[in-house]
Amino acid sequence: MSNDDLHSSLSAVVDGPEAGDVSRETSDAFSAFDEGDDSPLAREMIETERRRRELSEADFPHPARTRIFAVTNQKGGVGKTTTSVNVAAALANKGANVLVIDADPQGNASTALGVEHRAGTPSIYDVLLDDVPMARVAQQCPDIPTLWCVPATIDLAGADIELVSVVRREYRLHDALERLMQGPGKGLDYVFIDCPPSLGLLTLNAMVIAQEMLIPIQCEYYALEGLTQLIKTVEMVRKHLNPQLSLSTIVLTMYDARTNLAREVAHEVRSHFPQQTLEQTVPRSVRVSEAPSFGRTVISHDPHSSGAVAYMAVAKEIAERGRRQEEESGEA
Template sequence: MHSDAPIDANRQARLDVIPQVDASTPLLAELAEEARRRVALHGQVYDRPPQTRVFTVANQKGGVGKTTTTVNLAAALAAAGLHVLVIDNDPQGNASTALGTEHRAGTPSTYDVLINEAPIHDVVVQSSAFPNLHVVPATIDLSGAEIELVSLVARENRLRNALADYLRYRLREGQPRIDYVFIDCPPSLGLLTVNAFVAAREVLIPIQTEYYALEGLGQLLNSIELIRAHHNPALHVSTILLTMYDARTNLAREVAAEVREHFPEQTLNTTVPRSVRISEAPGHGQTVLTYDPGSSGSLTYREAAREITQRSPSNEGEPR
């Protein structure tokens, strides 16, 4: 992470004035801790990765926070000065909604990229909140793509080829290199998700800290192994993010402990709490970072983004 001495000294001075509060006054302790988190994150600029990192955000179980994780991590990285691309690969278009991107039927979208071989640079739009955050929106047209892809040549490679062309296009045009790509997937293992796996190098799996958290995860990992064997040897699960975490319940703590036991290297230290603000933000066409920048949910996603930038991919795989 990049920082210089004056910024660090100023940050430390601000940390020093926050009072130390013990657990006997839990509300004050919580406020003091959030103040420390804000100071620690304020003004931080992250080092760019040596090459574009491409994540597929996947979990075949619905309602675990895939789209929320996608858009808020993307926003957090963009807010820190990095160049980010979000590819909405889910026909529901929820990532497009949360990023305030037009995605009515007929809007140029991921469907055109996959089915009509439209170049991404003709489809991508710039986020209104962050000029260095770009979005390939999804429309309802994408719901028929699973069937249409079946008969197409190189059906599993269409998104990978389009993304590679777009990254080369930006370099040719003198545009800044994209640092992070996040592909938001539907909660299924069809051809849309297969395209995302083939296009990515890393898989980010959000896991909710509730009953049946690991249900279906084995099938997802088996699917990833099949993609590795037949299409993309570089693919690997690099990151697991625990979501909907409520530290007050034994269940959440037990699930978190179980996930960390099974995936100690991949699981981020940061956990995403249950948060009304996080849930409300998409209804306003925003991420939680712009909807309520000072909220605990916003701080959490900024911390998760920082952690991702500090962690090198655990398996560089074969060159693509």
């Protein structure tokens, strides 16, 4: 590829109605190119922008009924919260009505969605322990008007213990969300429940109301450790509490195609869960990591970045899988 061809290709990427909104990640990469450099990075940036434009023009099918996901993995640091908020934001960005319930005492989902969650803020704790209506504590995400969040505050830290003596302790979230969906939340397309990295009562509450499990798996050595216990817990919940629960979606996160380890982990996961594992993987991305510090998801923070494009593709795959399942069951 000649120097002129390279610049023509890059111009084709950035010229047009959105030329003024090129990401910093893209700009930094462009400035690093040497004269006549036909580098893999240049090709990757061009492909990422091509994919972004393709996704921005695509229609994401809306579900016939509300789809409720429990996003969980008892191993921390696998991209659970990151996946929850960015998939939710991607779907809302395409017009879906989406609710994120932050059930993790760390409150990281609340931070990423830019909603208030200081101590004393009405939160999921009040819903679970004091029967406060969920509609009263839900906050609209400032960046995307069709995205809402039920925040978590530090009060939630002791909820696993406090719930032990509460009547219908496993059904507290179930009852609250059912009331919401029969009233002001009846138009919701998706609900994502960001669970803590444990299999306690908060996670159990999410599994009782959810129809689907979404499990992010980091492409690292310990990825599959603990997954067996999680699957056993899902089977227990299906048997005793929620027969509708299914492990529908696995997302491979922090994927680096340059390493043998990442490819081997991805192959291992796909061989064990071929139907559940999405084709789209999520790469490591600086923009994804820094977005919460601005109180935003990467979808709003830098839509041109590789991480944003990956999560848009994940959301599209989730939406299309749901439509296919509805057509097969006759619900569509």
